[in-house]
Amino acid sequence: MPGDEQAGLPTGEVARRLGVSPVTLRSWERRYGIGPAHREQGRHRRWSAADIALLEAMCELTSQGLPPAEAARVAADRRACQDPSPARGEPPTGGGAKPSDLAGDETRLLVRGLVRAADRLDAPTLQESLADAVDLWGVEDAWEAVIAPTLRAAGRRWATVGEPYVEVEHFLSWHIAAELRRRAYPVARQGPVALLAAVPAEDHTLPLDALAAALTGRGIAFRMLGASVPPPALVHAMRRLGPAAVVLWSQTSATAMPGLAAAVPNRMFGVAGARRRPLLLLAGPGWRGVKVPDCAVLPQSLRAAVDCIGARAGLGVPSNGAVTTKA
Structure with missing residues (x-):
C-alpha cells in the first residue's frame, strides 16, 4: 500500500474495498480472530496489507460456500504457512460462536x-x-x-x-x-447428488432454498426443481440423475401426496447386481400425520436434513435424535 496506507487502513475503508459491511469485519474479529495483528493503544484499529490479504482469503472462501468458522481456520492456516511468526497474530480459537x-x-x-x-x-x-x-x-x-x-x-x-x-x-x-x-450454487457432480423438489401445488420453497445453500456449504451436489413439481417431471429427473437422496417439501397437509412419496423408493438405479434406491426425505410440516413409506426419513430441522444427506453421500454422519425414520 503506497503512501499513508502503509500505516494501515481504517475498518470502514477496508470494508468498502472488500464489499462487506464494517459490522461483518468486527464480527469476524470478535468471533474468529480475523483482525489487525498489531494495535496501538488509544487508537482506532488499522488494517495492514497482510491483515487485508487475510480478509480477502476469508471473503473468497465464504463466497465458495465454506461456513465462516471453517473459512477463518483455513485462511489463518494459509497465513501461518506464509509467515509463521507469532507477531502476525494467532489463528482463531473456539471455532466461532453460534446463535x-x-x-x-x-x-x-x-x-x-x-x-x-x-x-x-x-x-x-x-x-x-x-x-x-x-x-x-x-x-x-x-x-x-x-x-x-x-x-x-x-x-x-x-x-x-x-x-x-x-x-x-x-x-x-x-x-x-x-x-x-x-449462496446456493451448483457443486460439480463428482459423486452422489441430492434432488430437491416441492410437491405439486406447493409454492412455498424458502426451506428448499435454505437446504440448497446449506448443502453448498457442505460441498454436497444438489439439483433443484423448485415449486410445484409434477410427478412425471420428478420421475424423469430421477431417471436422469439416479440421485442418492430425494427431498420432497410440503408446507401443509393439503399439498402432501402420500402416493408420490410411496412411489419414490420403488425407483432403483445402477447396473444390474448393484442397484440401489434413493433415500427419501419428506421435509416440512405437511407430512405430519400423513401415512408415508416406512423407509422415509422425516427430518426435524434443516441441520438434520443436511446431516442425513451428507451421511448418504459419505460426507458426514446424521445427528443423533434429529431425524425420525418411519420404521
Whole structure:
C-alpha cells in the first residue's frame, strides 16, 4: 500500500474495498480472530496489507460456500504457512460462536430488527442484516435461530393485521430467498447428488432454498426443481440423475401426496447386481400425520436434513435424535 496506507487502513475503508459491511469485519474479529495483528493503544484499529490479504482469503472462501468458522481456520492456516511468526497474530480459537450462544433477548432483538426493516420496506438494511447473520453463523444456524423465527413473526403479524400486510411478507420472503440463492450454487457432480423438489401445488420453497445453500456449504451436489413439481417431471429427473437422496417439501397437509412419496423408493438405479434406491426425505410440516413409506426419513430441522444427506453421500454422519425414520 503506497503512501499513508502503509500505516494501515481504517475498518470502514477496508470494508468498502472488500464489499462487506464494517459490522461483518468486527464480527469476524470478535468471533474468529480475523483482525489487525498489531494495535496501538488509544487508537482506532488499522488494517495492514497482510491483515487485508487475510480478509480477502476469508471473503473468497465464504463466497465458495465454506461456513465462516471453517473459512477463518483455513485462511489463518494459509497465513501461518506464509509467515509463521507469532507477531502476525494467532489463528482463531473456539471455532466461532453460534446463535445459540446468544442470550434469548439478543436473538429476539435480531429478529425484531429484521421484522422492522421489512415493515419499513427498507431493502438495504434488511439485506445487509440477513447477509451479516449468514456470514457470522452459516446457513444452518442462521436459518434456525434468526431467519425462521423472523418468518414466523411476520406470519403472526400478517394473521393479526390481515391483507394490508401481504406486501411486507412478500418483501421479506423475496429478500430471504435472494440471500439464500446467492449462496446456493451448483457443486460439480463428482459423486452422489441430492434432488430437491416441492410437491405439486406447493409454492412455498424458502426451506428448499435454505437446504440448497446449506448443502453448498457442505460441498454436497444438489439439483433443484423448485415449486410445484409434477410427478412425471420428478420421475424423469430421477431417471436422469439416479440421485442418492430425494427431498420432497410440503408446507401443509393439503399439498402432501402420500402416493408420490410411496412411489419414490420403488425407483432403483445402477447396473444390474448393484442397484440401489434413493433415500427419501419428506421435509416440512405437511407430512405430519400423513401415512408415508416406512423407509422415509422425516427430518426435524434443516441441520438434520443436511446431516442425513451428507451421511448418504459419505460426507458426514446424521445427528443423533434429529431425524425420525418411519420404521
